[in-house]
């Protein structure tokens with residue numbers, strides 16, 4: 001498992017809540033009170049001056065939280081209006097409605113305020129969302145969205161599936177300025193459309209964390225400082241002790257993507273990196289850094305000979321390699337059965353060579369973007385592309401996990417919401433929606449180099465993939481807008497120094 005913050009699915013948070021209540025230490029009503037109080041507290045911190053607030057409540061416990069928020073804000077002197085859907089079978093929410101000092105009016109066209117409130121609390125549906133919003137509700141929320149009010153979502157924007165980050169049905173949801181969720185993040189806060197729709201996400205501690213399932217199966221990786229002990233070279237040692245990475249490069253005239261990967265491998269601390277172009281491309285791959293070693297590799301036999309040196313610790317195949325060259329070298333790379341990153345052209349080559357799929361092993365990390373993923377796993381990609389009608393909807397996390405199980409290797413599905421999945425079910429999400437400038441040519445090649453460099457240093461595949469993604473993002477943050485991929489390896493020394501590695 002990677003180091004990170006535990007993420008719980010809707011089913012897991014329900015189980016955690018049940019375990020907390022089952023322990024006898026707390027009741028559902030107490031948890032609802034804590035949840036509502038936390039949201040009301042955040043609202044008052046963010047907007048210290050009372051303002052008109054419209055609280056929209058659903059039939060279940062999400063709506064119950066909304067009622068607590070309304071009461072708390074009312075008690076603090078805020079002008080509060082509450083509109084609610086008819087009650088469902090949720091006894092704690094019903095109790096809160098009975099205790100509410102503010103009139104609870106039926107949510108609908110007739111009761112909708114003529115003058116829009118500047119703040120809307122969306123407590124319609126949370127983890128219990130089962131399907132898309134009905135057309136009447138969607139129309140009301142669309143109207144609310146037009147008033148440019150600030151929106152605070154309780155647990156998440158209603159209509160957003162908190163397990164997948166996908167909007168259920170084909171109805172728009174009301175984007176939130178602020179989302180306050182409870183105990184832990186849900187996958188949907190980070191994945192897909194969720195990241196943009198949730199706005200700023202805060203996690204309120206409601207006192208149930210000791211009842212979470214263990215060990216954590218899903219984490220958010222966000223804190224690069226956790227990497228420092230793993231990346232430290234404090235023990236010293238020979239260059240071979242830090243791993244020898246081989247990066248396969250292209251034939252003549254196919255560009256320098258592999259050099260970016262190799263440079264990243266060096267910068268992340270592999271003891272040696274050998275770049276392997278074809279013989280006729282040796283001259284064009286002779287450019288700096290001079291720390292790189294070169295070795296001509298024309299054929300699968302040449303690669304097999306090189307890999308028979310058991311000091312070689314990891315291999316990176318794909319960046320700037322060319323699909324046919326990657327295809328020609330793929331079998332030997334897989335039969336080596338040691339740490340291997342397959343990226344870019346190697347993924348396309350693998351999708352064209354189904355007979356090689358059974359050779360993929362747990363020491364492999366595959367790093368597809370969405371297009372490469374769809375070529376390798378068209379059935380899984382089709383499930384992801386199908387409309388999301390019911391919750392929990394099939395997610396990018398489900399897709400990466402299914403792919404990891406299918407090939408028995410770690411899979412890193414790239415995107416602004418990168419998902420990393422191991423074949424044993426462990427998974428991590430890295431959300432970098434703020435790093436739009438990282439979507440630049442060659443950035444993926446650098447990532448492949450980082451991961452394979454870390455694998456050469458001995459990190460196991462899932463951890464190397466997680467650490468590589470973190471370092472990649474940290475380097476992009478340091479380089480800032482305007483970066484080109486070449487800047488990423490150059491930013492690494494400062495990133496690593498900042499981590500105390």
Ligand SMILES: NC(=O)C1=CN([C@@H]2O[C@H](COP(=O)(O)OP(=O)(O)OC[C@H]3O[C@@H](n4cnc5c(N)ncnc54)[C@H](OP(=O)(O)O)[C@@H]3O)[C@@H](O)[C@H]2O)[C@@H](O)CC1
Nearest residue numbers: 017031032060061062088125126127128129130131132155
């Ligand atoms: N877990 C915790 O630790 C804590 C959780 N807490 C809170 O509880 C929330 C979860 O509560 P919940 O389980 O009652 O589900 P919730 O989201 O209120 O919705 C369920 C209701 O909505 C209905 N419904 C669903 N979709 C619909 C649709 N499209 N259109 C119309 N109706 C639809 C559904 O009806 P049904 O599908 O059965 O027909 C059912 O009646 C959670 O998000 C958090 O805020 C805190 O209070 C305390 C700590």
Ligand SMILES: [K+]
Nearest residue numbers: 122125154156
């Ligand atoms: K909500």
